[in-house]
Amino acid sequence: MSTSSSNKSAQKRDAQFVACDDCDMLKVCTPISIADKDFSLADALVKRRQPIKSGDHLFSEGEAFSHLFAITSGSFKLTTASDDGQELVIGFGLAGELLGQNAIHPGFHACNAVALEDASACAVPFTPLSSTASQIPSLMQNIQAMMNKECHDMHRQFTMLMARKNAEQRLAAFLLSLSLRRSERGFSGTQIQLAMSRDDIANFLGLRKETLSRLFTKLNLSGLITAKGKQIRLHDIDGLRLAAGLPASILIPQEQETAQSA
């Protein structure tokens, strides 16, 4: 849908959109297209680039699982209700990333996906996908691997990021994680326009917004970043890694393992 419209804003718009090549769903979409005689099966299955308005739910906690989603633009926060009813932010979904995959097993969504800004997503209905997958081992494997990676990242994230780091380390690690995830999709890793509020970040990191605010100020003063509202610029990645309590990046060019996906 968004591939139409005027030429004028195309430049700017495309900069925010993620190409299929940069999308995590590629490994799902491609086998579908190739395997079937009809080359456009993927197109037939996938509802491409559905718009979601800021604040709207892509899916909600408890909802039956039906589709896998690939975020093609915008971003989402993943939330769940805590035992005492508070909103818990348990992650963020950025353009190019997948959402909903951890609902495959239980069959229902364990969290809400709320658009942090106007966004769009491709929706892959899972029933035809899984029946296709059962005939295409590589597709099944891709889906499996995807879910497992997700699981591992989550585990690592909480083991490392949440439990044993102090406030400053958490924020530094969070910014680095965002940076890395953006880089992986072809966005700038040093110039970041945050979509989420300080509250959401604080909630996600298990801190208070006041604490988080002080930390932003501190990182600003130390020269590691320039944070002006939601515009963040990272000046010193290695310095941030140090501040995050992570090993220096020099030795690990492709640091898949140490990267926490938020």
Add this chain to the structure above:
Amino acid sequence: MSTSSSNKSAQKRDAQFVACDDCDMLKVCTPISIADKDFSLADALVKRRQPIKSGDHLFSEGEAFSHLFAITSGSFKLTTASDDGQELVIGFGLAGELLGQNAIHPGFHACNAVALEDASACAVPFTPLSSTASQIPSLMQNIQAMMNKECHDMHRQFTMLMARKNAEQRLAAFLLSLSLRRSERGFSGTQIQLAMSRDDIANFLGLRKETLSRLFTKLNLSGLITAKGKQIRLHDIDGLRLAAGLPASILIPQEQETAQSA
């Protein structure tokens, strides 16, 4: 090794062992036995009740994945090296539970499994298992479900238990989790003989041993538990749930979802 020895201690010894009926591997073992003409295929595949000495590794970080393990007696701690080389306790494995399943996907173990006491485990070689599984859908599904449950528990554990609870809530939640997991295998849920040291618990909970010690004292004084060394007695489950910041248990008889597997 421990299956031999005198008759005298048999009674006591068996009390610590887990029967196949109480073992998480049952769903894996049973389909193998049934599916094959040779009813004893499971026996042929599974290396039953291998002894592991206290302090020995069932598997180690980085090691190639080859077997699924079912703990038939004793217990293990799961550890990994943190970024700065410290030991991080990321979980515990109790009798009747599975170990190694989260190594299936990456193909290598992401953590160490260290016996906290003399233990024994059944080892299921994964290659024949997975080839068997590809012919038996239900087996494959069971393995899948197993891994997914693990993933969810882990996620929930860290989301809820680690990140946003204070020290007292963490300890209370930890004790409740142990209690529940023991109950599920037919062990007492109120009388617990800890296999792990205070240090290991503190490490797991992201606290200092001194803090943990003070908390044990506090819970003792409040009458919720009696902790004398590694002998723990839980007196008031609902009180503990309250202390853990969890909703009361009354409404949820089978609280699979709220149970954090440590």
Add this chain to the structure above:
DNA sequence: CGGGGAATTGAATACGTTCAAAGGCCGTGG
């Protein structure tokens, strides 16, 4: 019975939270 590691206790400190207030940004309406 003695040695040594584990566990507990105490006191001072550091870190994050809480409560309170001020500042800044943005959209609405005059």
Add this chain to the structure above:
DNA sequence: CCACGGCCTTTGAACGTATTCAATTCCCCG
């Protein structure tokens, strides 16, 4: 175009919780 109001963010000060360092006690094992 500016003024107003609301919300998000920042800053300040007091407080509470967990950590740190140090000393002591307990308990297991030889």
